[in-house]
Amino acid sequence: MTAIIQLNDIEKSFGALKVLTGVTLDLQDGDISAIIGKSGAGKSVLLKIIVGLLQPDAGEISFGGKSFFSMTRNEIRNFRHRVSYMFQNSALFDAMTIMDNIALPLIERRELKKSVIHEKVLETLAQLDLEGVEDKYPAQLSGGMQKRVALARALITDPEIVLFDEPTTGLDPIRKNIVHGMIAHYQKYFKFTGVVVSHEIPDIFYIAQKVALLAGGKIMAQGAPAEIQTSTDPVVRDFIGIVHPISEEKGTILFWQIKNIAQHGAEKIEELQNAIADLFRQKLPAGTLHVRGDFLFWKMPDTNIKNAQSVCSLLLDAASICLPKGYEGIACTSGYAPFTSEIFSIESEKIPANAVVCGTIDLK
Numbered sequence: 448m449t450a451i452i453q454l455n456d457i458e459k460s461f462g463a464l465k466v467l468t469g470v471t472l473d474l475q476d477g478d479i480s481a482i483i484g485k486s487g488a489g490k491s492v493l494l495k496i497i498v499g500l501l502q503p504d505a506g507e508i509s510f511g512g513k514s515f516f517s518m519t520r521n522e523i524r525n526f527r528h529r530v531s532y533m534f535q536n537s538a539l540f541d542a543m544t545i546m547d548n549i550a551l552p553l554i555e556r557r558e559l560k561k562s563v564i565h566e567k568v569l570e571t572l573a574q575l576d577l578e579g580v581e582d583k584y585p586a587q588l589s590g591g592m593q594k595r596v597a598l599a600r601a602l603i604t605d606p607e608i609v610l611f612d613e614p615t616t617g618l619d620p621i622r623k624n625i626v627h628g629m630i631a632h633y634q635k636y637f638k639f640t641g642v643v644v645s646h647e648i649p650d651i652f653y654i655a656q657k658v659a660l661l662a663g664g665k666i667m668a669q670g671a672p673a674e675i676q677t678s679t680d681p682v683v684r685d686f687i688g689i690v691h692p693i694s695e696e697k698g699t700i701l702f703w704q705i706k707n708i709a710q711h712g713a714e715k716i717e718e719l720q721n722a723i724a725d726l727f728r729q730k731l732p733a734g735t736l737h738v739r740g741d742f743l744f745w746k747m748p749d750t751n752i753k754n755a756q757s758v759c760s761l762l763l764d765a766a767s768i769c770l771p772k773g774y775e776g777i778a779c780t781s782g783y784a785p786f787t788s789e790i791f792s793i794e795s796e797k798i799p800a801n802a803v804v805c806g807t808i809d810l811k
């Protein structure tokens with residue numbers, strides 16, 4: 448593994464406000480790295496420094512081992528072309544069609560003919576399961592589709608590095624889940640290096656290979672998600688709170704979110720868990736049930752569930768047997784495993800507010 452981006456002692460102030468006081472961080476080629484930290488910690492500033500929208504006051508940035516400050520103008524331009532940035536809130540242009548929105552980064556480069564750009568946009572739309580939306584306007588699409596369009600725009604230039612600034616802001620838990628799944632899925636497919644700024648703890652731990660905590664202007668802790676989650680460092684504990692550690696074991700996890708489960712009281716929760724555990728024990732390879740917040744996890748040592756269809760239908764069965772009163776729907780999110788989305792590709796808008804969401808996560 449090589450570091451594609453190295454930050455060394457980066458400092459940045461705005462007037463008297465010292466935002467970054469010495470950020471040192473290596474981002475590995477081919478990974479998804481998560482940068483976490485409280486609001487106002489300087490996460491967006493850090494991303495803007497990486498993409499060159501802001502200049503650091505001090506410190507050094509290297510790309511592929513070469514210091515940014517020793518690069519020629521041409522080298523800097525070439526580097527910029529390898530990086531793209533997905534802004535918070537999608538930032539699509541309302542008055543432009545989806546075609547024009549996605550084509551924009553290519554048009555700005557003035558390298559390709561219009562007809563070639565047109566073809567490339569259509570191809571990218573197809574890769575992101577967005578066929579047929581090219582002539583629509585952003586407001587005509589669902590929130591989830593808008594996120595995918597924003598992702599298409601970030602990916603249209605075949606970037607090697609994609610930076611995401613709080614890609615799930617403003618979304619409800621179901622759509623958050625879908626966006627995380629989307630990033631993990633397309634990162635494998637397009638093979639970019641991803642940097643995701645997020646405050647979604649612990650969700651972001653499931654898609655990142657590395658987590659870095661920005662606090663007090665510095666990276667206060669970094670490591671694999673499991674290391675961060677089990678850290679005894681008070682700064683880390685203060686930020687991530689008490690969460691159960693993720694196991695390093697290999698296997699498959701089916702996860703299941705029951706919104707507002709706490710409202711149903713401890714007894715009901717236990718009853719529901721027992722019902723689900725019983726059902727899973729009968730039908731699935733040996734596993735254990737874990738509960739965290741409103742998520743239930745069924746953890747199995749089997750890393751290779753071939754019959755995804757039967758797993759999904761089992762989850763649906765389980766839902767119909769043991770849903771609390773008042774819950775009527777179930778949906779499989781695109782989750783973290785592409786196969787579930789093939790079976791249940793449900794537009795997030797159609798998921799009722801009281802739905803139970805389930806999906807699978809492959810442990811890394």
Ligand SMILES: Nc1ncnc2c1ncn2[C@@H]1O[C@H](COP(=O)(O)OP(=O)(O)O)[C@@H](O)[C@H]1O
Pocket residue numbers: 461464466484485486487488489490491492493
């Ligand atoms: N262009 C700017 N001019 C002045 N202050 C800024 C600018 N950009 C960010 N800041 C300040 O820097 C701090 C960190 O901001 P930001 O990186 O956006 O935080 P976050 O971690 O929430 O993304 C905040 O106090 C913000 O007000």
Ligand SMILES: [Mg+2]
Pocket residue numbers: 490491492612613
């Ligand atoms: Mg921010």
